[in-house]
Amino acid sequence: MIKTKGLTKKFSRNEKEFYTLKDVSLHVGKGEFVGIAGHSGSGKTTFFNMIAGLTKPTSGKIYINDKEITAMSENELAECRNKEVGYILQGSSLLNNFTVLDNVCMPAYLASSYEKKREHARKLLKEMGIEHLENEFPEFLSGGERKRVSIARAMLNEPLVILADEPTSNLDMENSKKVMELLKQISEQGTTVLVSTHELEWLKYTDYAMEMEDGVLKHYR
Numbered sequence: 001m002i003k004t005k006g007l008t009k010k011f012s013r014n015e016k017e018f019y020t021l022k023d024v025s026l027h028v029g030k031g032e033f034v035g036i037a038g039h040s041g042s043g044k045t046t047f048f049n050m051i052a053g054l055t056k057p058t059s060g061k062i063y064i065n066d067k068e069i070t071a072m073s074e075n076e077l078a079e080c081r082n083k084e085v086g087y088i089l090q091g092s093s094l095l096n097n098f099t100v101l102d103n104v105c106m107p108a109y110l111a112s113s114y115e116k117k118r119e120h121a122r123k124l125l126k127e128m129g130i131e132h133l134e135n136e137f138p139e140f141l142s143g144g145e146r147k148r149v150s151i152a153r154a155m156l157n158e159p160l161v162i163l164a165d166e167p168t169s170n171l172d173m174e175n176s177k178k179v180m181e182l183l184k185q186i187s188e189q190g191t192t193v194l195v196s197t198h199e200l201e202w203l204k205y206t207d208y209a210m211e212m213e214d215g216v217l218k219h220y221r
């Protein structure tokens with residue numbers, strides 16, 4: 001479950017202050033698949049970074065599974081981020097010097113249950129249809145394959161919430177479809193999924209969609 005209440009974010013540039021998010025309230029229930037449409041620069045990534053606990057809001061509250069992350073200490077927040085939120089960043093965030101399997105296992109390096117997680121990582125690669133690539137290095141993969149590795153990595157700690165920021169950008173139709181189908185499947189298994197996109201056609205996979213326009217979140221469909 002994701003809940004935001006009156007979220008605002010003020011940035012400054014060249015000594016001028018401006019609001020990137022303006023009073024954003026959203027409630028996404030367990031297992032729901034919700035889309036956020038919006039043009040480049042409308043505030044989607046800022047919104048996702050806040051839900052992931054990476055950027056602090058200027059004002060407003062954020063709850064993940066009924067826990068207010070905006071009231072947490074840095075340590076509590078780091079733990080919540082690692083356990084409860086899987087973030088698929090815009091673009092490629094895989095490490096090229098590590099194999100596919102090691103990239104997927106990255107969020108578990110410090111965990112005592114590392115070996116068990118490695119088995120889970122293999123299961124996830126299978127679910128993503130890329131188990132044959134586990135020993136490859138990311139730079140030799142296609143964009144669609146890399147994105148599926150990122151989804152597997154975000155799923156490693158079995159989070160209750162998945163954030164996918166523009167997961168179809170730079171992918172062809174076939175791969176975009178595959179990625180959206182995988183995210184839908186993840187939500188049907190009970191994980192809450194929030195996806196952003198500027199390509200409206202992909203919103204048909206979601207349960208419903210909102211639109212971000214100049215930092216204001218409105219109902220889309």
Ligand SMILES: Nc1ncnc2c1ncn2[C@@H]1O[C@H](COP(=O)(O)OP(=O)(O)OP(=O)(O)O)[C@@H](O)[C@H]1O
Nearest residue numbers: 011012013020038039040041042043044045046047
């Ligand atoms: N750290 C920052 N300092 C100043 N301005 C920022 C900062 N981060 C984002 N912005 C500005 O906030 C606005 C929203 O950016 P954001 O990245 O959230 O948009 P977006 O909808 O995700 O766009 P895109 O899809 O292109 O990434 C932009 O005008 C951006 O330049």
